[in-house]
Amino acid sequence: MDSYINIxxxxxxxxxxxxxxxxxxxxxxxIFQGASFLEMIDILNEQLxxxxxxxxxxxxxxxxxxxxxxxxxxxxxxxxxxxxITTCQLHMRHFHDGETITVEPWRSRAFPIIKxxxxxxxxxxxxxxxxxxxxxxxGGVPDANAIAIPKPVADEAxxxxxxxxxxxxxxxxxxxxxxxxxxAKVSQLALLPQGKIEAAKRAKxxxxxxxxxxxGNCTNTGACAAECPKSxxxxxxxxxxxxxxCAKFQD
Amino acid sequence: MWLKDSSIGRKFIMSITGLFLVxxxxxxxxxxxxxxxxxxxxxxxxxxxxxxxxxNWYAIIGTxxxxxxxxxxxxxxxxxxxxxxAARGNDRYAVEARQEGVQWASKNMxxxxxxVIGFLVLHLINFWWxxxxxxxxxxxxxxxxxxxxxxxxxxxxTNGWCGIIFCLLYMVWLAALWFHLSHGVWSALQTLGWSxxxxxxxIKVIGIIFATLAVGLFMIVVVYFLxxxxxxxxx
Numbered sequence: 038m039d040s041y042i043n044i045x046x047x048x049x050x051x052x053x054x055x056x057x058x059x060x061x062x063x064x065x066x067x068i069f070q071g072a073s074f075l076e077m078i079d080i081l082n083e084q085l086x087x088x089x090x091x092x093x094x095x096x097x098x099x100x101x102x103x104x105x106x107x108x109x110x111x112x113x114x115x116x117x118x119x120x121x122i123t124t125c126q127l128h129m130r131h132f133h134d135g136e137t138i139t140v141e142p143w144r145s146r147a148f149p150i151i152k153x154x155x156x157x158x159x160x161x162x163x164x165x166x167x168x169x170x171x172x173x174x175x176g177g178v179p180d181a182n183a184i185a186i187p188k189p190v191a192d193e194a195x196x197x198x199x200x201x202x203x204x205x206x207x208x209x210x211x212x213x214x215x216x217x218x219x220x221a222k223v224s225q226l227a228l229l230p231q232g233k234i235e236a237a238k239r240a241k242x243x244x245x246x247x248x249x250x251x252x253g254n255c256t257n258t259g260a261c262a263a264e265c266p267k268s269x270x271x272x273x274x275x276x277x278x279x280x281x282x283c284a285k286f287q288d
Numbered sequence: 289m290w291l292k293d294s295s296i297g298r299k300f301i302m303s304i305t306g307l308f309l310v311x312x313x314x315x316x317x318x319x320x321x322x323x324x325x326x327x328x329x330x331x332x333x334x335x336x337x338x339x340x341x342x343x344n345w346y347a348i349i350g351t352x353x354x355x356x357x358x359x360x361x362x363x364x365x366x367x368x369x370x371x372x373x374a375a376r377g378n379d380r381y382a383v384e385a386r387q388e389g390v391q392w393a394s395k396n397m398x399x400x401x402x403x404v405i406g407f408l409v410l411h412l413i414n415f416w417w418x419x420x421x422x423x424x425x426x427x428x429x430x431x432x433x434x435x436x437x438x439x440x441x442x443x444x445x446t447n448g449w450c451g452i453i454f455c456l457l458y459m460v461w462l463a464a465l466w467f468h469l470s471h472g473v474w475s476a477l478q479t480l481g482w483s484x485x486x487x488x489x490x491i492k493v494i495g496i497i498f499a500t501l502a503v504g505l506f507m508i509v510v511v512y513f514l515x516x517x518x519x520x521x522x523x
Contacts, residue, residue, distance in 0.1 A: 047382075060382065113385030120388075139383045146377035193485065209387070211395055213375030214295070244296055253375030254295040254368045257475040258394040263387035271478070272485045279481025281296045 039070035042134040046081060048093055049141045051150050058150065062137070074117060074127040075100060075107065078140075095154040100125040102266065105201030108208070109154055110141040115205035115264045123203065123266040143208035147215070147251050158204045160250045161218060165202075168242035169222045171232050184230050197224035199267040206261035206269075212253035217261035219247050220277035221269045227280055237284035244281055296479075298368055303476035305361040310473060310502060312354055313465075317505025323441055324512045338437035343423040351420065362405060369398050393467040394475070400468040407461035414444055414454070445513035448521060455514040462503050462510070469499035 043066045051058030065084070068077055075097055082092035098106040107124040111117035117127040132138060140154065148156040200221035207215045223240050226232025232239075255274060262271045291297040322333035341347045393400060415437075421427075422434035432440045445451045474495030477483060483491055 049382075058379075110381060110383075113381065113383035114387075118385075141381055141383070144377060144379045144381055146375055211376065212372035213377065214372070216295075244294060248293075248295050251375055252295075253372035254298055255479075256299075256368075256372070256394065256397060257471070257478050259390050260387045260395075263389055270485060270488070272483060272488050275478050275481050275483035275488070278296055278299070278479055281294075282300060282481055285290050285294075285297070 039130055041067050041069055042129065042132065042136075044068060044077075044132060044135070045137040046077075047137055047139045048154070050093070050153055051142075053152060054149055060139075068129055070128070070130040070132075072129050073100070073125060074109070074111065074129065075125050077129055093154060094152040096156075097125060102126045103201060105203035108143050108156060108158070108203055108205070110143060110208060112139055115143065115208045116203075116266050120263075121266060121268045123201070126266075143204055145204075145207050145210075145213045145252075147207065147213065148204055156204070158202075160252070161202045161204060161215070163250060164215065164219060164243050164246045165222065167246035168235075168239040169226075171226060171235065173231055173234055186229060190228055194225050194228040197221045197228070197269065197273055200225075200265075200269050201267060203266060205264050205266060207252060209260045209264040210253065210255075211258060211260065212256055213251075214255040214261075215247050215250075215252040216255035216274050216277065217265060217269055217271070219243050220273035223277045223280060224273040227276065236280055237287070240277060240280040241284050244277070298364060299479045302361065302364050302368065303479040305357045305364070306472050306476045308357050309354075309361060310469065310498065312357075313502040314505070317502055320509045321505055323438060323509050326438060327442075327512070327516070332438075334438045334441075335436060338419065339435060341420075342435070343420065347420070348424075358405075358408075362401070365398055365401055391471050393471040397468060397471060400464050403464040404461065404468055407457070407464070410457070411461070415440060441509075442513065445510070446517040446520060448517070451517045452514065455510050455517070458510045459507070462507050465506075466499050466503040469502060470496055473498045 043064070045062055045064055047060050047062045049058055050061045063081055063084070065077065065081055068080065072080075075095075078093060078095060085092045096106045096108050098104040100107075102123045102125060105123070107116070109116070109124045111124065111127070116122060116124045118131055119127055142150050142154045143156045143158075147160045148158055150156050198221075200218060202218060204218070206217035207213055223236070223243060226239065227236040257271070257274070259271055262269060289297075291301055319334065319337050322331075322337060325331060326334050341350075418430040418432060418440050419434050419437050422429045430440065432443060444454055447454075472495070474483075474491040477491045477495070478488070
């Protein structure tokens, strides 16, 4: 049963991108275990404001696991200790009375810290702008049954498309590699007939942008897929490798 | 050149050289097995292979290609690691938890690789120096005849306490090699794109089988001579 717990929260505080960061520990009493993790941070911020202190800056938006904004490294895991969820879907029942919870921002050179737990994830947007779209003129809306797509293929494309671009993969990777993100974005289009036409060009452009932005080289540790809130599979990385190598050998 | 300038190109080089070295290991391991067979049945298989691979041009070219494979694999490993550490940035996480299903070996490939390379140097001094090198240059580097490879191996491993120490050192080497291959083989296949939702699980199993087979072939020889050596010491 959910009950009330007293906890300590050890949070990374950093005034700005260039400022020196440090950990600060706050005590929080009487937190309901049915509360979400972000609600707990809200309560902590209320407490800080009441004490006339600077509240903790953190990213959040939809709070239902679909926008990909929340980005906290909780007790050594991006999005916390539970699997296949975002930070906003994490609840306080995963923590016990008297526990010290360590909260850090994503740490990767391509994701510089803006303030406290907020990081700049525009690098992912830039990769998307490099080719993560379909530029085929599809004309009017075609009949839904005009292009038949096998169910397993459609399922795999949809699973790849479930990526919300939160950055947990690159944050968890010891190599700071964005391959799971890029491969999901390449796969969701490469699997479907409309996206196949530009598949080779897309793979080359997105990988080139990824390398340019300073992401690392994938060594298939699998930490990304293990921490991904949407359980995007490593099989996508193999598809990206295949698409890219085939495209390069054809050149 | 995309093989140097793109991340997937660099990984492609790592996987190709890695797989090439695994194939060599399988050949070398099979050849070593002859040592045990020779010792048990009194045949001369190992020395016959040694003679064939002695100091002819094919063997020299083969050795050079092999050395090139090791050098490229090693240099790219260093290059990739430097880049990856830079990509990670200077700020480390205060708390780093283990992820479920992530192999320990996969996060320590460079360390394991350096252990393997370190022992490789010892191995070359132990055997290659006394066999192919001695044969090529005509310099006597040991008390053994460079043509009699079998005697050189037996001489090292069945030499009392010294033999036991070398057996144990080789076992540490082989253990590091097993861990390196347990991630390396499937990772190479994944990098080449030979994986999907179904084959991802299969290539991981294939990798473990390959690693066990390759390392097992070497291990049999070491364990056999360790047994022979201890037997001799007791008697």
